[in-house]
Structure formats: structure tokens, C-alpha cells
Amino acid sequence: MAKSPSTLEDDLFTLRLSRSARDLWPMLEGLYGTHPDYAAFKDRLLAALRKAARDRSPDLRRLDLQRDLEPDWFQRPDMAGYVFYIDRFAGTLKGVLDKLDYLENLGITYVHLMPCLKPRPGDSDGGYSVMDYRAINPDYGTMADFEAVTAALRARGMSVCIDLVLNHTAKEHAWAKKAAKGDETYQDYYLMYDSADLPEQYERTLVEVFPDNAPGNFTHYPDFGKWVWTTFNEHQWDLNWANPQVFLEIVEIMLYLANRGVDVVRLDAVAFMWKRMGTRCQSEPEVHMLLRALRACSRIAAPAMIHLEEAIVAPAEMLPYLGRGRHDGREGNLAYHNSLMVQFWSSLATRDTRLMTHVLASHFPEVLTNATYATYLRCHDDIGWAVTDEDAATMAMSGQAHRNFLSDFYEGTFPGTFARGALFQENPETGDKRISGTLASLAGLEKAVADGDAQGIDWAVQRILMGHALIAAFGGIPLIYMGDEVALLNDDGYRDVPEHAHDSRWIHRPRMDWAAVRERGDHSPAARVYQGLRHILARRKVTDALHAGYATRIIRHDVPGLFALARLAPTGAMVCLFNFTESWMNVPEGLVRGAGASLMYDALSDNTVQLHAGAVVLPPYGRVWLS
Numbered sequence: 001m002a003k004s005p006s007t008l009e010d011d012l013f014t015l016r017l018s019r020s021a022r023d024l025w026p027m028l029e030g031l032y033g034t035h036p037d038y039a040a041f042k043d044r045l046l047a048a049l050r051k052a053a054r055d056r057s058p059d060l061r062r063l064d065l066q067r068d069l070e071p072d073w074f075q076r077p078d079m080a081g082y083v084f085y086i087d088r089f090a091g092t093l094k095g096v097l098d099k100l101d102y103l104e105n106l107g108i109t110y111v112h113l114m115p116c117l118k119p120r121p122g123d124s125d126g127g128y129s130v131m132d133y134r135a136i137n138p139d140y141g142t143m144a145d146f147e148a149v150t151a152a153l154r155a156r157g158m159s160v161c162i163d164l165v166l167n168h169t170a171k172e173h174a175w176a177k178k179a180a181k182g183d184e185t186y187q188d189y190y191l192m193y194d195s196a197d198l199p200e201q202y203e204r205t206l207v208e209v210f211p212d213n214a215p216g217n218f219t220h221y222p223d224f225g226k227w228v229w230t231t232f233n234e235h236q237w238d239l240n241w242a243n244p245q246v247f248l249e250i251v252e253i254m255l256y257l258a259n260r261g262v263d264v265v266r267l268d269a270v271a272f273m274w275k276r277m278g279t280r281c282q283s284e285p286e287v288h289m290l291l292r293a294l295r296a297c298s299r300i301a302a303p304a305m306i307h308l309e310e311a312i313v314a315p316a317e318m319l320p321y322l323g324r325g326r327h328d329g330r331e332g333n334l335a336y337h338n339s340l341m342v343q344f345w346s347s348l349a350t351r352d353t354r355l356m357t358h359v360l361a362s363h364f365p366e367v368l369t370n371a372t373y374a375t376y377l378r379c380h381d382d383i384g385w386a387v388t389d390e391d392a393a394t395m396a397m398s399g400q401a402h403r404n405f406l407s408d409f410y411e412g413t414f415p416g417t418f419a420r421g422a423l424f425q426e427n428p429e430t431g432d433k434r435i436s437g438t439l440a441s442l443a444g445l446e447k448a449v450a451d452g453d454a455q456g457i458d459w460a461v462q463r464i465l466m467g468h469a470l471i472a473a474f475g476g477i478p479l480i481y482m483g484d485e486v487a488l489l490n491d492d493g494y495r496d497v498p499e500h501a502h503d504s505r506w507i508h509r510p511r512m513d514w515a516a517v518r519e520r521g522d523h524s525p526a527a528r529v530y531q532g533l534r535h536i537l538a539r540r541k542v543t544d545a546l547h548a549g550y551a552t553r554i555i556r557h558d559v560p561g562l563f564a565l566a567r568l569a570p571t572g573a574m575v576c577l578f579n580f581t582e583s584w585m586n587v588p589e590g591l592v593r594g595a596g597a598s599l600m601y602d603a604l605s606d607n608t609v610q611l612h613a614g615a616v617v618l619p620p621y622g623r624v625w626l627s
């Protein structure tokens with residue numbers, strides 16, 4: 001007898017539960033096993049998973065099946081992401097609907113709507129200080145508008161990513177307000193202390209994320225007599241993940257959002273979720289247990305949704321977020337490739353790719369299991385010069401000196417620099433200086449335009465396109481940050497906005513310049529960048545070798561200023577070459593053949609490359625994808 005659909009759904013739930021059992025229960029046992037409410041907590045969690053699975057719409061259930069059948073969907077070369085603030089890009093969520101043709105035309109298949117849940121009023125750290133996870137920011141629209149957007153994107157085969165801030169809530173969140181009124185149940189949702197003793201002990205080994213405007217990691221509230229853990233800003237209260245109730249609440253929220261049509265949930269600032277005295281309280285082993293368990297919850301109740309983990313940390317610390325090590329293949333599906341981004345800028349400034357080659361070849365595996373990178377040239381945050389002293393030393397450089405050089409270069413103060421940027425959070429104690437700026441301004445366009453330097457403008461455009469060709473080929477989902485496709489320059493206007501003036505990251509969060517889109521002539525820098533990027537994404541889409549499941553091998557060589565990698569597709573290698581200098585470059589044929597390319601067909605230009613005197617010749621900032 002044929003099964004009724006409801007029993008089939010129940011069967012599926014049971015099968016998915018058993019598929020993920022080893023990712024869920026042992027993690028929870030390790031995290032919460034000794035908690036007095038542990039048994040009841042497990043029952044409530046199971047009920048929450050079951051309820052979320054039942055609440056999924058027919059559309060989303062179909063997507064669950066499809067993605068269970070095609071688990072590499074997010075690794076395919078047709079994936080290309082675009083990241084924007086709803087208000088700055090389109091005004092409101094309804095406005096976003098009018099921009100879908102624009103995005104599709106550019107080749108975008110994934111959009112990240114920057115923080116869109118209801119933030120606290122006033123300064124909300126760009127929306128990362130959330131007071132209600134089940135409501136949309138009223139300035140952007142309603143939950144119904146949000147669902148209309150996710151449905152419209154789904155109908156076009158496009159995915160939606162939104163932020164879920166896990167480390168903290170706004171102090172205006174209902175939980176925080178109850179905690180501040182003295183409700184002990186809710187005080188246990190946060191990390192609150194009666195005296196300064198413990199905070200002072202923790203502080204000895206903690207770092208400061210925002211030393212300029214939010215020094216220290218704790219805030220004292222005399223009105224209710226507590227010291228509260230506030231890693232980021234005073235209004236962002238860190239959650240107590242050692243409390244299983246917090247886990248349960250967040251799972252319910254996460255699946256509620258999944259059921260509104262979210263495909264990718266970007267888990268914000270995950271490194272900070274677990275605290276241990278005597279450590280930096282970043283990337284503790286429990287963080288990975290939590291993330292593995294959260295991922296299991298999604299796979300059980302909303303398998304179409306995947307997890308992007310935001311951990312902007314050094315390579316060795318970052319890889320476990322992609323499941324390397326103890327949790328191989330079972331943690332994040334995506335994580336930002338911060339090192340690739342930093343090394344791109346470092347090589348552009350020095351015209352020397354040796355450090356980049358060393359770092360990417362020695363610290364990263366060639367393949368990841370069930371996961372891939374989010375590749376990007378910049379994002380809404382600052383660039384921190386994550387070059388370790390050890391890596392710098394292998395190039396006979398001082399780490400501190402190189403990091404200082406990069407800051408000066410991209411701030412625009414180093415003699416001969418092409419860049420224009422702004423400092424972010426200079427920390428005199430550590431010498432740490434981070435940088436803000438748009439892709440185009442950091443790559444040289446702003447200065448070249450101001451100087452009326454036609455050659456400089458051309459090089460800036462080529463740097464931008466070389467970077468895009470790199471993140472499109474590296475392996476992962478390339479993310480384009482709003483406005484970079486039309487080379488928007490730094491926006492100094494943030495200085496006049498009271499809640500933004502203290503935060504130079506707003507210099508690279510401009511409003512979309514639709515006039516620039518409409519009025520770009522055929523040869524303006526904006527038009528060249530737009531057409532060039534569109535071409536790169538179109539070529540990526542038809543180049544099977546760029547599937548993120550295939551290995552990425554960094555090629556060591558001795559051609560100065562060249563960065564080379566091979567994508568090891570089963571049908572043959574694709575050798576990608578990038579010239580990081582403003583000189584012509586000869587790449588010996590032997591190097592290219594040795595790395596596995598024999599046809600000398602360039603998939604990027606869709607042409608066969610002619611060799612000259614036994615070399616592939618690259619123009620300034622030239623790039624090829626050779627098979």
C-alpha cells in the first residue's frame with residue numbers, strides 16, 4: 001500500500017535525524033551533559049526540530065529534497081554572490097524586487113542581504129546589534145516582504161543569505177531587558193558578574209576588537225549592579241552558550257528563519273562564542289562542537305539551508321570552521337577566505353607574490369570535505385593585516401614592519417602608493433592598524449582619477465579585474481560587494497552621520513550609485529569594470545573545472561610577481577596565472593605544462609594562447625585560465 005504523504009515526511013525526518021545523530025547528541029552531551037536540565041533540554045530540542053520540519057512550506061520541502069540529492073549545489077561554478085545593505089542598494093525590500101534583473105544580468109546567483117533583522121535604535125553596528133530575531137528591520141519592510149523576496153529569488157534559482165548574530169544580542173533584546181530587571185533566568189542567558197574580579201582576570205588574556213570606541217570587554221551597569229561581557233560594543237551583550245537554553249532559543253530562531261526561505265545563514269563572529277579563563281576566548285574547542293551541533297539541526301529540519309561561518313582569524317585557526325580536523329566535513333559549509341583577501345592586497349602592494357604563494361601553499365589543504373570558501377577581495381568590514389610573524393620571517397621580513405607597511409600603503413601615506421583608504425581602530429598598544437576602503441579606491445582608481453592619470457586608471461581597472469578573475473577561479477563562491485561592480489569610490493559622507501562618524505568602515509559602505517550604472521559610457525572605468533566582471537562570471541559559469549569540489553593546488557615557481565594555481569579537475573588541470581605587476585611578464589611554457597595544461601586554451605578569454613619564444617606572455621595585471 002502506498003504511504004500517505006504525512007508518513008513519508010515523518011520517515012524523512014527520522015532518516016535525517018539518524019543521519020546527523022553523531023553530529024548532534026555527542027556534541028550536546030559534551031557541552032551540556034552535566035547540566036541539571038539536560039534530559040528535558042534534549043526533549044525540547046527534538047520537539048523544536050520536529051516542529052520546524054513540519055512547518056516547512058511545500059516549496060522548501062522540495063528544495064530540501066533537491067539539495068539532499070545534489071549536495072554540491074553550492075560548490076558549482078554557476079554560484080556567484082552579491083552582498084548589499086537593503087537600504088543602500090534598493091531602499092526597501094520591495095525595492096529589491098525591482099533590482100533582480102540587474103543582479104541576474106551581472107551573473108549573480110546568491111545574494112547576501114546585510115543585517116536585516118530588527119536592530120536596536122540608533123547605532124546598531126551596521127545592524128549587528130539585534131533586538132528581535134523574528135522581525136525585519138521596519139525601515140526595510142515586514143517579514144511578509146522578506147518572504148516575497150526569498151520566494152522571488154528562489155523562483156529565479158537564486159539563493160538568499162542573511163546574518164544570524166550568535167555571539168551577542170542588543171541590550172534592548174527582550175532577554176536582555178528582563179536580565180537588566182533582575183530576572184535570573186535571563187541573566188543566565190548572558191555573562192554577568194557581581195564584581196569586577198572575574199572580568200579583570202579574563203581581561204588579562206583578552207584582545208580588544210574595537211579599542212578606539214569600545215575599549216575593554218566588559219561593561220559595568222551600576223543601575224542593576226552587574227558587569228556584563230561586551231566583546232564588541234557596549235550595546236552588544238555576549239550570550240552565555242554554556243546555558244543549553246541559549247542553544248535551544250537560537251536553534252528555534254535559526255529554523256524559523258530557514259522556514260522564511262533563507263538558503264545560507266551567515267553565523268556572525270562565531271570565534272567568540274565560548275569563554276575560557278586564561279585564553280583569548282576565541283576559537284575554543286567548544287565553539288566547534290556548538291557549530292557542528294547547530295549544523296546538524298539545520299540538516300535535520302531544514303536541509304536546504306547551509307552555514308557560512310564568519311571567523312576572521314589566522315589560517316590554522318580558520319580551517320576547523322570548515323570542518324578540518326576533529327570535525328572533518330561536518331561543521332561549516334562556507335567560511336571566508338580571509339588569507340586570500342589579505343594576500344591579494346599584500347602582493348599588489350609589494351608586486352611580490354612569494355609570501356602569498358608560501359601562505360596559501362603551506363597552510364591550506366588542496367580540498368575540503370563538504371565545504372568551500374567564500375572568496376572575496378573586500379567586505380563590509382575593515383581589512384586586518386593577518387600576516388603572522390612566522391610567515392613573514394620565511395621571507396626574511398619582520399611581521400610588524402610588513403603589517404605597518406600595508407597599513408601605510410593602503411591608507412595612502414606610503415610614498416608612491418596607488419591606494420586611498422582610511423585607518424580603522426589603530427591600537428597603539430599592539431601597533432595594530434586596520435584599513436577601510438572600497439575595492440576601487442584601494443586598487444588605485446580614486447587617486448588616478450584625482451591625478452588625471454590615464455595610465456593609473458587603466459592599471460586600477462586591471463587590478464580590479466585581475467582580483468575578480470582570481471576569486472572566481474580559486475575555488476569557492478566569489479562574493480562581490482555592492483558597488484564594486486561599477487568601481488564605486490570611497491564615501492567620506494559617513495563622517496557627517498552621527499552614528500557612523502566613529503566607524504571608518506562606513507567609508508566603503510556607500511549608497512548604490514544608480515546614475516553611475518545608467519550613465520556609464522562605453523569606456524568609463526565603471527563600464528570597463530562592470531563588463532569585465534560580467535564576462536568573468538559568465539566564463540566561470542561554463543568552466544566545469546572551477547567546481548569547488550576539485551582540488552586547488554598552489555604552484556611554487558620562481559617568476560617574480562606571478563601567482564599561479566592549478567584546479568585539478570578529473571578531466572584535466574586548469575592552470576590559472578595572475579600577473580601582480582604593471583610590467584609584461586613571460587611565464588615559461590614548461591611551468592604551465594608541468595602544472596598540467598597542455599592545450600593552451602584560455603577559458604577566461606575563450607581563446608587559444610599563442611606562445612612567444614617558449615613563454616605565455618601576460619600583460620600588466622594579466623590573467624589566464626589555461627587548460
Ligand code: GLC
Binds near residue numbers: 125126128165381
Ligand atoms: C561581525 C560583523 C561586523 C560586526 C561584528 C560584531 O564580525 O562582520 O561588522 O561589527 O560581527 O557583530
Ligand code: GLC
Binds near residue numbers: 269311312313382
Ligand atoms: C575582527 C573580528 C571580526 C569583526 C571585525 C570588525 O576582525 O574578528 O569578528 O567583525 O573585527 O571589523
